Amino acid sequence: MKSQNTVPNTGMESKSGRGFQYARRVALSAPGKFLLAVAVMFSLVSIALLTRADEANEQMTLTGNWISTVTRLDPPLPGQNTNFLSLQTFFEDGNFLEENNETVIRSTGRGHWERTGPRQFVNSFIFFRFDAARNFLGTVQPITTITLSDDGSEYQSDTVAKAYDASGNLLRTARLSGVAHRL
Numbered sequence: 001m002k003s004q005n006t007v008p009n010t011g012m013e014s015k016s017g018r019g020f021q022y023a024r025r026v027a028l029s030a031p032g033k034f035l036l037a038v039a040v041m042f043s044l045v046s047i048a049l050l051t052r053a054d055e056a057n058e059q060m061t062l063t064g065n066w067i068s069t070v071t072r073l074d075p076p077l078p079g080q081n082t083n084f085l086s087l088q089t090f091f092e093d094g095n096f097l098e099e100n101n102e103t104v105i106r107s108t109g110r111g112h113w114e115r116t117g118p119r120q121f122v123n124s125f126i127f128f129r130f131d132a133a134r135n136f137l138g139t140v141q142p143i144t145t146i147t148l149s150d151d152g153s154e155y156q157s158d159t160v161a162k163a164y165d166a167s168g169n170l171l172r173t174a175r176l177s178g179v180a181h182r183l
Helices: 011-028 030-059
Strands: 064-072 083-090 095-100 109-117 120-130 136-148 154-165 170-182
Touching: 064 154, 083 170, 095 120, 109 136, 136 170
Parallel strands: none
Antiparallel strands: 064 083, 064 170, 083 095, 095 109, 109 120, 120 136, 136 154, 154 170
């Protein structure tokens, strides 16, 4: 013998059924179809614009070669100029090389860089200092914050550079600013 399911019909089922029928009737009407089409188009356009904004931000990178005009904000030491030029290479893998036209005898600067936000970066590197006889005097370790322009063709930078003697003792901290252009 088969048992019959005798669950009583509640008022809730009829109300939800009526609500569904009303929504279906509105969605299938001409104004309902139009509103549905507008909502779908708005969603698709929004997603495309958000995706494109993220892609544009990711394309804004430092990768490549730059020339920077650097200005010392603190009084220069004897023999140092207030301004100098710096050639910089930012590699895609985060490595960094730097040379400049200062008269001091020094090595090429080597370090790394990374993105910290939209059009924002930080870079740090180290170079050796030598006297005229090529004796090691110590190191300089600059740390630079960089803001890339809207079009990605130039940047502005603020640097704190710490100079150490051959034993690693801090000699001086200097502040610098710079404006760079892509080569």
